[in-house]
Amino acid sequence: MTDKHHHDHHDHHHDNELDPFAARVKALETILTEKGLIDPAAIDAIVETYEHKVGPRNGARVVAKAWTDPEFAEWLARDATAAIASLGYTGRQGEHMQAVFNTPDTHNLIVCTLCSCYPWTVLGVPPVWYKAPPYRSQAVINPRGVLAEFGLKLPEETRVRVWDSTAELRYMVVPMRPVETDDLSEDELAKLITRDSMIGTGLPLRPGSLGPGALWPPQDVAGAAT
Amino acid sequence: MNGPHDLGGQMGFGPVAPEIDEPVFHADWERRALGVTLATGALGAWTIDESRHARESLHPATYYSASYYEIWIRALETLLERHGFVSADELEAGHRIWPGVTPKRVLHPGDVAGVLARGGPCNREVEAAPKFAAGDRVRTINEHPTGHTRLPRYARGKLGVIEAVREGFVFPDTNAHGKGEAPQHVYTVSFDGRELWGQGGDPALTVSIDAWESYLERA
Numbered sequence: 001m002t003d004k005h006h007h008d009h010h011d012h013h014h015d016n017e018l019d020p021f022a023a024r025v026k027a028l029e030t031i032l033t034e035k036g037l038i039d040p041a042a043i044d045a046i047v048e049t050y051e052h053k054v055g056p057r058n059g060a061r062v063v064a065k066a067w068t069d070p071e072f073a074e075w076l077a078r079d080a081t082a083a084i085a086s087l088g089y090t091g092r093q094g095e096h097m098q099a100v101f102n103t104p105d106t107h108n109l110i111v112c113t114l115c116s117c118y119p120w121t122v123l124g125v126p127p128v129w130y131k132a133p134p135y136r137s138q139a140v141i142n143p144r145g146v147l148a149e150f151g152l153k154l155p156e157e158t159r160v161r162v163w164d165s166t167a168e169l170r171y172m173v174v175p176m177r178p179v180e181t182d183d184l185s186e187d188e189l190a191k192l193i194t195r196d197s198m199i200g201t202g203l204p205l206r207p208g209s210l211g212p213g214a215l216w217p218p219q220d221v222a223g224a225a226t
Numbered sequence: 227m228n229g230p231h232d233l234g235g236q237m238g239f240g241p242v243a244p245e246i247d248e249p250v251f252h253a254d255w256e257r258r259a260l261g262v263t264l265a266t267g268a269l270g271a272w273t274i275d276e277s278r279h280a281r282e283s284l285h286p287a288t289y290y291s292a293s294y295y296e297i298w299i300r301a302l303e304t305l306l307e308r309h310g311f312v313s314a315d316e317l318e319a320g321h322r323i324w325p326g327v328t329p330k331r332v333l334h335p336g337d338v339a340g341v342l343a344r345g346g347p348c349n350r351e352v353e354a355a356p357k358f359a360a361g362d363r364v365r366t367i368n369e370h371p372t373g374h375t376r377l378p379r380y381a382r383g384k385l386g387v388i389e390a391v392r393e394g395f396v397f398p399d400t401n402a403h404g405k406g407e408a409p410q411h412v413y414t415v416s417f418d419g420r421e422l423w424g425q426g427g428d429p430a431l432t433v434s435i436d437a438w439e440s441y442l443e444r445a
Contacts, residue, residue: 021255032312035312037269044261092264096349113232114233115281127248129244132294133236134241135242137237140234140380141234141235162432166376167395167436167437
């Protein structure tokens with residue numbers, strides 16, 4: 001990369017290797033590695049965890065179980081941290097969990113206006129928009145406008161319940177089970193549960209609507225996250 | 227502090243613009259930024275509260291023009307310098323020049339899974355009984371500390387109701403500045419939309435924050 005920097009015709013916008021901030025992160029990693037403060041293989045293991053192992057498929061398993069097992073749903077409402085841990089999802093940014101349940105009268109939405117607090121153990125690392133100023137500024141004052149951007153129009157009388165994660169509790173939304181899903185297994189139900197439906201910016205898919213863009217991340221379609 | 231991070235209710239940032247089929251990372255440097263941030267956190271030199279304060283202390287012009295991973299890295303450079311691990315000339319050179327401070331521990335690849343699965347619980351025993359109970363009416367304090375706080379501006383001086391009494395938690399306002407964990411009870415406090423946003427507010431909106439006990443007064 002050092003050699004490339006001597007070329008005067010490169011285009012910063014089309015090559016991440018030449019992005020000035022990419023160079024800055026690379027320099028930092030180099031310094032820390034040379035000083036023995038980090039091990040690049042540990043960095044690889046962290047990235048692997050959040051790119052391929054921990055993601056919204058975890059949360060979908062939690063919701064699908066709550067939809068099919070009333071005792072689990074009750075446990076999830078009372079002690080989400082323990083109920084979620086029973087499925088094997090524990091750890092960083094999920095140490096203190098609270099599940100909030102949508103009802104016909106109330107729609108829940110989670111946000112962190114002060115930074116980027118998000119329930120990593122069940123949803124993975126947050127999407128860019130969740131951490132960016134437009135969502136963080138508007139979710140608490142104009143949530144219906146935010147939801148409309150996601151294509152979600154709620155009846156005026158539906159109460160919008162916004163949870164601003166200002167402390168160490170991490171929230172996940174348990175959406176309502178879609179109609180006409182009585183015949184579906186827990187595994188099939190899990191495929192209907194999108195990341196956004198657990199943030200509150202979306203609803204679960206309807207059966208038969210599975211298609212491109214329906215699931216996230218795409219490589220986890222088969223439930224690889226479990 | 228009334229910093230650039232305190233965004234609730236601000237206007238003018240444009241649409242949320244959710245991205246269809248968003249990848250977990252948009253560039254390889256974001257992968258490394260996440261990994262380096264978590265791995266250096268494991269050095270044990272600073273708390274999550276100190277790192278949040280380092281991020282919100284970025285100049286507003288920098289904060290608003292940076293992506294979130296960029297905010298993380300800029301704040302991380304500050305923390306590494308502050309705690310003596312890295313110096314400014316090293317950041318400039320891109321290589322080790324000085325030995326620097328020896329950390330309490332270094333995160334090894336074999337320990338990553340265990341460390342991430344354990345996380346860092348911040349609940350703590352608080353001897354005193356909680357001052358408030360569910361259903362109590364409270365008013366948030368209207369203070370503007372220059373240091374770290376987790377009481378957002380839009381919810382200061384507002385009437386709310388205690389919705390839930392939580393456990394005791396490390397108090398960020400002291401912990402971010404190396405003044406101890408000083409744990410307090412935390413409460414989920416809910417506010418009517420019109421209490422927060424006036425008569426133009428959504429009449430069918432309820433917003434809650436999680437507030438440490440010293441953020442609240444009985445109303």
